[in-house]
Amino acid sequence: MRHMNWRSLFIPKLHPVYDRYRIVLLRVLLVVVLPLLATEIVAAFYLGEMLIGYVELATLALVAVFFKTLWKQTHLAGNVFIVFSTLISVTAVVVALESPAILLFFLALPTFYIYFLGLRKGLAVIFILVVVLCVSTVSFYLGNGHLPWPQENLIFAVLVFIYITVFTAAFERTNKHLLAGVREKAEKDELTKVSTRRTFMELLEYELKRVRRTQGTFSLVLWDVDHFKRINDTHGHLVGDEVLRAITETCVASLRGSDIVGRVGGEEFACLLPDTGKEAAVHVAEKIRQAIARPRPDTPCCSISLGVAEYSPGDTPETLFQRADQALYAAKAAGRDCVMSG
Numbered sequence: 412m413r414h415m416n417w418r419s420l421f422i423p424k425l426h427p428v429y430d431r432y433r434i435v436l437l438r439v440l441l442v443v444v445l446p447l448l449a450t451e452i453v454a455a456f457y458l459g460e461m462l463i464g465y466v467e468l469a470t471l472a473l474v475a476v477f478f479k480t481l482w483k484q485t486h487l488a489g490n491v492f493i494v495f496s497t498l499i500s501v502t503a504v505v506v507a508l509e510s511p512a513i514l515l516f517f518l519a520l521p522t523f524y525i526y527f528l529g530l531r532k533g534l535a536v537i538f539i540l541v542v543v544l545c546v547s548t549v550s551f552y553l554g555n556g557h558l559p560w561p562q563e564n565l566i567f568a569v570l571v572f573i574y575i576t577v578f579t580a581a582f583e584r585t586n587k588h589l590l591a592g593v594r595e596k597a598e599k600d601e602l603t604k605v606s607t608r609r610t611f612m613e614l615l616e617y618e619l620k621r622v623r624r625t626q627g628t629f630s631l632v633l634w635d636v637d638h639f640k641r642i643n644d645t646h647g648h649l650v651g652d653e654v655l656r657a658i659t660e661t662c663v664a665s666l667r668g669s670d671i672v673g674r675v676g677g678e679e680f681a682c683l684l685p686d687t688g689k690e691a692a693v694h695v696a697e698k699i700r701q702a703i704a705r706p707r708p709d710t711p712c713c714s715i716s717l718g719v720a721e722y723s724p725g726d727t728p729e730t731l732f733q734r735a736d737q738a739l740y741a742a743k744a745a746g747r748d749c750v751m752s753g
Contacts, residue, residue, distance in 0.1 A: 433526070437485040440492060440523075445474060462506050463499065470495040483624070489527045493536065496520060500540050504547045509559040514568040517544065521576040530583050537576060600674040602652055603659040611673025611681055615728050618683060622722055630692030632682040633735040634699070634717040637747040639678040642711055654710045658703045665699045681735075689721035689752055696750040704748065714748035721752075 448471040455464035473491065474481065481488040500520070503513050517540065525533030551559045558565060598610040606614065618629055636642070636658065643651040655678060662680070663672055671683040682699075684692050696717040704714050718739030720731055738753035745751065 434485045437488050437527075438482060441474070441478070441481055441485075441488045444492065445471065448474070458507075460503075460507050463502050466495070466499050466502050470499070493524065493527070497536065497540065501543050504544055508547055508551055511560055511564060513544075514560065514564065518568065518572055518575060521572070522579045525576075525579045525583050530580055533583075534576075534580065603656055603674050605659050605663065605680070606671060606673035608673060608675045611671065611675060611683070612728060614671055614673075615683055615731075618685060619722070619726065619728065619731075621685075623724075627686060628688055628722050630684045630687045630689060630719060630721045631731050631735045632684065632692060632696050632699075632717055632719050633675075633679065633732070633739045634682070634696070634715045635676070635679040635739070637714045637716055637743075639713075642713060646711055650711065654713055657707060657710045658713065658715065661702050662699050665702050666695070681732075689719060692719045692721065693750055693752050700748065700750055716742040716747045717750045718742055719750060719752040 448467055452464050452467045452471065455461075455467060470491075473495075477487075477491075481491060500513075500516065503510070503516065507513065520540065521533070521537050524536045527533070528536065548559060560568075598606055600607050615631070621627070622629055636654065639651065639654075642654055659672065659674070659680065662682070666672065666682065666684075669685055673681050673683070675681045682695075684695060687695065696719050700715055700717055704712075706712050716739060718735045718737065718741065720735035720738060722731060734753040738751045741753070742749050742751040
């Protein structure tokens with residue numbers, strides 16, 4: 412039985428490379444929401460809507476106190492916006508249903524909810540808010556004999572709300588299908604199904620930024636197949652492709668789910684090992700070397716040489732690659748089929 416991933420339900424995962432524009436949008440929202448909330452608080456207290464004012468004041472205090480954390484972890488910023496915008500919406504419907512501003516506020520929500528949460532979860536949150544609004548409207552009508560807003564305002568708001576929701580949902584669905592194919596081709600090597608060089612370098616840059624911020628560490632492992640040209644010349648390129656596919660599968664199976672493997676050359680590969688020092692990385696590299704050296708019934712036997720380099724303060728992708736590459740050449744000079752560190 413498949414277990415539900417509650418973290419993915421409440422905290423949508425944002426890819427550091429492909430969701431960078433979404434991350435920028437969330438940061439802009441985080442900056443914009445502070446003066447907007449301050450203005451709303453003044454307006455709410457001035458109009459006598461005390462409960463709404465207190466909810467907005469709590470939101471402003473939370474965002475101000477945790478601004479630095481929300482800036483770095485943008486998925487949390489999005490969740491705070493959703494939780495408190497939903498809470499403010501429900502409170503406003505119950506306390507100040509007759510205000511036309513409520514309808515305008517509702518019109519602004521579908522686009523963000525669907526964009527941040529995705530189609531299904533975004534529509535689910537919107538549905539909950541619509542149900543609350545409908546129940547409150549019916550209750551108001553039964554108690555007062557008329558709608559809380561002019562009929563033409565309500566009809567216009569409903570039509571615009573439906574239009575915005577349908578358009579955003581259609582856009583998100585189309586965009587999702589288009590980007591799925593583009594991302595697959597852009598980030599995965601067609602033969603080995605590991606990261607392409609470009610994607611690997613982008614993720615390496617992101618990891619460098621992360622460890623500079625957290626004062627952590629990570630290691631880079633470079634490896635290539637020993638005498639790969641001999642395999643191609645002896646068995647043909649199709650068999651050579653099968654060898655590359657088989658050894659990358661073996662490499663991935665020897666690593667953690669958080670580790671990243673990329674093809675950075677013809678028969679040259681790289682492994683990014685987060686939160687891993689040099690000694691542990693050498694152990695992982697040796698584990699990979701031994702796994703690949705084992706005989707396989709479907710492909711010729713082969714070996715790999717590996718070079719390991721641990722992140723040092725001040726490193727750039729180029730300097731880190733250079734040290735790992737020097738260690739790889741040292742492994743080749745030492746007779747190949749071994750691990751060296753630099």
